Amino acid sequence: MSRRQAVKWGALGTVGLAAAGTACVQRGRPPAAGDTLKGGLAPGHGSHDDMMAVGELRRGSFDPTAFLTHFDYGRVSTLPSGQTLREYDIEATEFELEVAPGVFFPAWGYNGQVPGPTIRCTEGDRLRVHFTNSGTHPHTIHFHGFHPANMDGAFEVVAPGGSYTYEFDAAPFGLHLYHCHTVPLKRHIHKGLYGAFIIDPKEGRLPARELVMVMNAFDTNFDGENEIYAVNSVAFHYQKHPIELRLGEPVRAYVVNLTEFDPINSFHLHGNFYRLYRTGTNLTQHEFTDNVMLCQGERAILEFSYNHEGPFLFHAHQSEFAELGWMAMFVVRGPALG
C-alpha cells in the first residue's frame, strides 16, 4: 500500500461516522413520488426495462424481425430424373453490421447479412450453391450434412474474386448449419460467415409458426471476449420488438448456436416447456424441457404453444449472455386460434 493509499484509509477514521450516519438515513428514506413507476420500481431498482441497449437501429440496418421468418427455398426447377433442383447464389462480402443500436461491427457475411440467408429444402433435393467471394480474404462455405469431400468447403479455398459451385443431395433431414471453413476459423466464423440450413423430412412437419433463431455474439473490441450477445445478431432486439404469438398457436423454433469464444450457449423459455428435437434428425422428441444447452455448431428444434396470454421472456440461461443482449420476449395474445 502506498503512502497516499494509507492516508486515504486513515481519512476514513474521521469520515466513517458521518458516512454511517448518512447510510442510516438513506435506509429509512420514505418512498418518494415517482417510485411507483414501472410496477412499483423506480429506475435503478431492478426493472427489466433498465437492463437494455438504448436507442433504435439505423434505417436500412439488418432487421432481425424480417430474418426471423424468412426462409430461402432457392430457384426451384426439376431435373430430367425428376429430382427437385434448388439453386442459390451466395456471395461473401464485407460490411458494417449494427449489432446494437449505434454499435457497428466490421462484419464478413453471406449476402450482406449476419446470419446468412436460411437455406431451406427437402431431403433428397439436389442443391446447387453458386458461391462468389467478393471479400478481401479467402472464404468457403462448409455445409453440415452428407456430401462428397470436394463439396465440403474445407480444402477448396476460394480466393478473393473467385467462385465455386457446391452441388450435393440434401441429407439427412434435420436442422443444420453452414459456415466458412477458412483458417483462422475463429476469425472467419466470428466475423459472421454462417447461417442456418434446414432440410425438411420428405413427409414434412406439422404446420406451425416457424422461427429461425441463430444464437451469436460479437467481440466488438477484438479482445477475444464477446461484448454483445444476441439471437439473430442484434442485442435485445426481440425484447424491444417482441415476437407476437396467438394463444394456443403451435410454434416451431429452429435454434442454432454459432457463438464464438464461449464454449456453450443455451435457450430458456419462460412460462412454458418445449418438445426438444436435437439436430432435428428424429421425429420423436428427445426431451420435454424449458432449457437446453448447445455447444458451438449444435442445434435443436423446439416445439411449443402458449396457454397463457401476456409477455414471456426467453433468453440464454447464462445470465452474462442474457445481460449483454441475448434476452428476448414473446407476447401471447388471445383469443386462441380456432
Added chain:
Amino acid sequence: MADAAAVSRRGRTRIWLAALLPLVALLAFLLLFLRFGPAGVFTAAFPPVEELTITRVTLPDRGVLRVHVVNGGPAPVTVAQVLVNDASWVHTIDGSRTIGRLGSREITIPYPWVEGEPVVVRLVTSIGLTFDKEVAVAVRTPAPDARYVTTFALLGLYAGVVPVFIGLLWFPFLRNLSRRWIEFLLSLTAGLLLFLGVDALAEAVELSALVPTAFQGLSLVLLGLVGTPLMLAAVGRRRRESGAASPVYVALLVAFAIGLHNLGEGLAIGAAYASGEIALGSFLVIGFLLHNTTEGLAILAPVAKSRVTLGLLVLLGLLAGAPTIVGAWIGGFTYSPGWTALFFAIGAGAIGQVLVELARLFPGGERGSLASPLNVTGLLAGMLIMYLTGLLVTA
C-alpha cells in the same frame, strides 16, 4: 539625432517583421494544406483512433451511477451503449452521444449498485471499442452538504493542521540548541523533505497515467516539477541581493512546499472518499498524525535562531496544514487526475527548491559542514523517520 532615431525605429520594425515572417509562412502553409491537401494521404490508411477517459464515477444516490467522460483522443467518439458489470444498461447523456476532441459528457445510469461491492462501468463506442472504469468499493458519494464540508474540514485539521502545530511546539526547545544541533535538525528536515518530494513525484507520475492523452499528463508533471523551483528561485532572488536567503524566508518556503504537497494529498483523499475507494479504519488517523508532526519540525528548523512572532508561527502552520482541507474539499466535489498530478508535481518542485535553500543555510566553503557525519546522520534520520512513521500509517 532625429535621423538616427528614425533609422533605429526602422531597424526595429524590420526585426519585428523578421520575427513574424516564419509565423506568417506557417499560417500560409497550413491554409494551403487544409485547402489543397493532400490531407487524405495521412488519414485514409488508418482506422479511426478512439480514446475516451472516464475521469470519475460517482454514486450520488441509491440506484444511480454518474460517469464523467473526456475525449482525449485525436478524433470525435460516439458513445453507443453502456455496460455495467457486464450488463447492458439504459442511461442518459447530457448532450450529443458524439463527443468532440477534448469534449466531455456526464452519463447517468439507473443501476442498482450493491453497497461495498465493486462496480465496473464500460462504454461501448460506435465502432465497438470499450473504455472501462472500476469503482473498487461502491459507497454513496457524499453530497456537498454542510456535514461533508465539516467532515473534511475536521479531516484536514487532524491530518494537516494539528500535527504541524504540534510540531511547532518544539520551538522553545529548538531555541536553546547549539548551532551544531540546529544544523543536525536542518539536515533532518532535508531528509524529511526529500522523502516527501520523492513521494509527491511518484504520485504525480502515477496519476499522470490517468490523464486523458491529449492533456499530456507527464508534460504537466514536468511543468510543475521544473517550473515551480525556477519561479521560487526568481522570487527569492528579488528578495535578497546575494548569499543565503533569510531564515524566515526559508521557513515560509518550507511551509509553502509542504502545503502544496498536502494540497495534493487532500485532493487525493477527498477524491478517494468520494469515489468509494476508501474504507473504514479510524486508528490510522493516529499514524497519520505522527507522520505529519515531523512536518512542523521541518518548518521550524530554519528559524530556530531567529526572532519569530507568534503570528508568524500560526501563519507557517496554516500555510503547511490548511491546504489539506482545501484539497479534500475540491477533491471530493470535482476530482481530476490532471490537476492532482499537477499539484503533486508543483509540491515536488517546491520541495526541490527548498532543499537548495536549506543547503545554503549551512556554512559554505571547502570544509562545509553539509557532509559532516552528524549532518549526514540527520539527513538519513529524517528519511528514516518518514519511513518508520509511514509503516505506522500503513499498519
